[in-house]
Every structure is written in structure tokens, then in C-alpha cells.
Amino acid sequence: MRTKRFLQNLVTSAGGQFLSILLQFAGRTVFIYTLGAQYLGISGLFTNIISVLNVTELGLGAAIVYSLYEPLANNDKKKTASVMQLLRKAYFFVGLFILIAGIILIPFLPYIMKKTTDLVNIPFVFMLYVMQSVSSYWFYAYKSLIFKADQKSYMTNLITYLANIIGVIVQILILLTTKSFILYTVTGISINILGNFMIAGKVDKHYPYLKEKAEPLPKEEQKEIFKSVVGTSVYKVNAVIVRSTDNIIISAFISTIAVGFYDNYRMITNTLVTFAKMLFGSATAGIGNFVIKEDRKQSEFLFRVMSVMAFWVYGFCTICLWVLINPFISLSWGADYVFGRELVAIIVLDFMMDGFQTISIIYKDACGLFWQGKYRPVATAVLNLMISLALVKNMGIMGVVLGTIISRFLTTWWFEPWLVYHNVFKMSCKNYFIRYVMACIVVLCNIVVIDFLTVPFSDTTFVNMMVKAVFCFLVPNLTAVLILHRTPEFQYLRDMVMRFLDK
Secondary structure (H helix, E strand, C coil): CHHHHHHHHHHHHHHHHHHHHHHHHHHHHHHHHHHCHHHHHHHHHHHHHHHHHHHHHCCHHHHHHHHHHHHHHCCCHHHHHHHHHHHHHHHHHHHHHHHHHHHHHHHHHHHHCCCCCCCCCHHHHHHHHHHHHHCCCCCCHHHHHHHHHCCCHHHHHHHHHHHHHHHHHHHHHHHHHCCCHHHHHHHHHHHHHHHHHHHHHHHHHHCHHHHCCCCCCCHHHHHHHHHHHHHHHHHHHHHHHHHHHHHHHHHHHCCHHHHHHHHHHHHHHHHHHHHHHHHHHCCHHHHHHHHHHCCHHHHHHHHHHHHHHHHHHHHHHHHHHHHHHHHHHHHHHCHHHCCCHHHHHHHHHHHHHHHHCHHHHHHHHHCCCCCCCCCHHHHHHHHHHHHHHHHHHHHCHHHHHHHHHHHHHHCHHHHHHHHHHHHHHCCCCHHHHHHHHHHHHHHHHHHHHHHHHCHHHCCCCHHHHHHHHHHHHHHHHHHHHHHHCCCHHHHHHHHHHHHHHHC
């Protein structure tokens, strides 16, 4: 059943994400050609400011999902309803806080928007972005988490992607007909609310007891949940500071237009991250269930299997990014939007390091290790902010990204795997780091080989980019099969795929 639900979640995630990628690319292209780089920079900056405000969620969703695993597995409807009631109240206050914080921030916007012009009413547009975030917590938004905890994310995925597809199509039509940034932004809010109502209706149909009045959770259980929230919150703060403050620093020290240029690269890497997290995130609830019911040896083997998947998937994506991202941006939006190879190398390295950590983070969340590692994210966030601010003046965008890489290497890179192995598997994580280093070496070797093979196709043309794409597909995947085909992890993955194809 775990495998079946994982595959259902994966297929719906992959299909919907593929359509979303195509439409997001189309939407970004229309946005650039109708509104230009300055609007793109404003959009990217406001999105990241809102991400900072979203830190008030403080990992509440992850902690609540973890607390739902047991009552759902035991069909304890009373406790499930009580937990969801607690989540509903908490999400209301999160949305309220974001709304108030957004209003307070309005007078400070000019100080973090360097080299911008009065294209639009900046405070009004910013408040539209705030309302889009608020709508992610109000209007029954909390109900979607029960599908995630019950390993039925595919139901949420179908509705979310349908709403997003409709939204992007409408936004493209608005840009082509009116070129209105305001209407474009309002559409995003409307789609959020529509998706929330659709998911809420689906939840009510599958869990009708949630509509009944629930008893509050006992005080002790509430304390345990909020203890997990506090532990998770530091991870949330870290993620926000490490990721969402990059554009704010770039806007304040370089220019808002530079945010737009960097945001093109971030859109591509974030698209790949989202797609990959759909692949691995679909298994999170299953992992929590697996760890509870199986022994440590079997749990560690599943961790190795998923680590092999992560090294393969993110390694392949890293190679594709290095070889294809500049030709893709040049052909899609123009050579003026292209960064130098040195900065691209840093962006790609940042992507790979983040991706290779995915399984450790998923296991940490699935196993409820929120409190045990509460100090690590604080160290990462502080280091990232200090290093980025120290390097941005002399190195520009490269210094900001290097701050992220260095801070992660000094903290997250070694701590997350150790936390899981020490607390869940009760064994040494030495072999994990050996596999990690080997995966990096394989990625580097593949890049060198593909760069050599594609020298005759260095001119930026569509045909040459397609030829490079073929090399990017064949070389790393054939290499992975040759290296892994005799390992038990590979055989497990192969058998899982074959079972799925049989069905």
C-alpha cells in the first residue's frame, strides 16, 4: 500500500509539474517581453520578501502532519479532528500576522529597492503580494495537509495543478491583451483562493467527520506539538534566510533589475527542485509510517535507496544545468539575460549541494526530529547572512550565492545525515559521506566528458542545444546504470518500477 500510494503521488506530481513547467516558462517569456526586466525584478523581490514573512508559519505544517500520522494509521477520527481544529486556528493567526507585518513593512520598501523607477504604485502592488500569501493560510488552506499526512497527496496535486494551469493561462491572456501588472497579480490571488475551496470540498468528502465539532486536544499533546513547532521553526527561519534573503540583498546592494536577471536562473533551478521534491516528497508520509512499523536495518536500507535516487536525479539535473542553462536563457529571453560561466558554476554547485541533502531533510521531518537539531539552522542562517553581506560588495551576486554554499558546507552538509543516523538508525554515517563524495566525483567527471564532446556545438543555436541535451541525457544515465546496476539499492528501485509498470 505504501508503494502504491507513493507511485500515485509521484505520477500525479510528475504529470502536473510537467504541465506547470511548460506554462510557467510560457508565462515568464510573455512577462519578460510585455513588461520587461524591471517588473521582473519587482516581482522577484516581492516574492522573496513575502517568503520572509511566511517564516511566521514556523514549520507548523510539518509538525502537524507528523502528529497526524499515528491517529490516521489507527483510524482515530476523534483525535484527527482535534488536530485539524488546532491547525485551523493556528493558520488563521499566521495569516493575520503576515497581513499586519506586510502593512508595517510598506514604509521601508524604498530602502531595499535600489535603482527602481515609479513603474507602478509599489505599496499597492506589495499589498497584493501580501494578500496572495495570506490566502495561502486562510480560506480552508489548512485542510490540504490531511491528504499529505494520509499519503494521498495525489488528490491535492490534481486540484492544485488544475488551478495553477488555469491561472497561468489567464495571466498570459491578461499580459497579451492589457499588459497590466495589477490584473496579473490579482489573478494569482484568485487562483489561490479557488484552489483552497476545491481542496476543502475534496477533504470534506473523504473525511466527513472533520465537519463535526471536535474536542480540543489535551494540553499535554498541544505542548508536544508546539515543542515540535519550535524545533521546526529554526529550520524554517534558516530556509528563509538562506534562500529568500538572497534577492533582498541583491536588490539593496546591486539593483532591483539584477534581481530580475538572477530570478531567471532561480526560476529554472527552483523548477527542477520542485519537480524533484515532488518525486521525493511523495514518499515522506510513507517513510514516517515505515520507520514506525519496521526495524532500523530496513529503515536504513530505504534511506540508502532514496539517497541513490537523490544522487542520480540531482546529479543528472546538475549536469543539465551546467551545459544547457545559458543557451536556454539566451535563446528564450535574449543574450542580455545571460550570466558568465563562473557565476553559473556557483549557482549549479549551490543547486547540487541543496539537492544532495534532500533525503536527510525528508527523513528528519518524517521521523519528527524537529527539536533535536534546533541549533543547527540558527548557525547556518547567521553564517549565510554574514558571509553574503561580506562578499556582495566586492563579488556581487556571486558573493551572495557563495555565502549560501559556504554556510551550508560548514553546517548542514554534515549535521543532517549525522542527526538521522544517530537518532533513527543508531549507527555510523561514514558510508553515507563516502557515497556523497563519490557522487560528486561522478558528476564532475560527467561534466568534463560532456564539455569535451560538445566543443563542436558551442555556438548558441537551437540545434546545438538539442545536441547537447542528447549528450546530457545519455552520458550521466548510462554512467549511473553501469556503476549501480549490481547494487541492492538499484535492484530495489528496478523492481519497484517494474511492479508499477505491471500495474
